[in-house]
Amino acid sequence: MTANNRVALSSDHAAIELRQAIAAHIAAHGWEAVDIGPTTPESTHYPQHGQAAARLVASGDCRFGIILCGTGQGIMMAANKVKGVRCGVCADTFSARMIRQHNDANMLSIGARVVGEGLALDIVDAFLTAQFEGGRHASRVDMIKALEG
DSSP states (O other), X not given: OOSOOEEEEEEXXXXXXXXXXXXXXXXXXXXXXXXXXXXXXXXXXXXXXXXXXXXXXXXTSXXXXXXXXXXXXXXXXXXXXXXXXXXXXXXXXXXXXXHHHTTOOOEEEEETTTSOHHHHHHHHHHHHHOOOOOTHHHHHHHHHHHTTO
């Protein structure tokens, strides 16, 4: 774990309960959960929540971000519009591990209507414990960064 053990968490209304379960889970494992909401079930807009969490990661205020919506897709698309963010949607532990090891992803997106809580927690663990391998992957991550302009 790095000196910055802060993890930004955000979701839309479809994923409040799963987000809160993830926040408690990562806190129990020594991470500081920076849960920026929402907290009420009224309909909300996932692009705003994805962007807010992504800004915390891009600024360095949080080491990682975990964002959720119904499928994980829309909120991930919004987060990836923020310069410096590399976010992937994962519905399995292998992909979560690989986006860290090969793509140096700094954000994870999960679909609350796609995976249950048990699997989601395993995906989070795989993401947070994996380390970027560097080497041949570093030049590819640099190519992704160059696309940001």
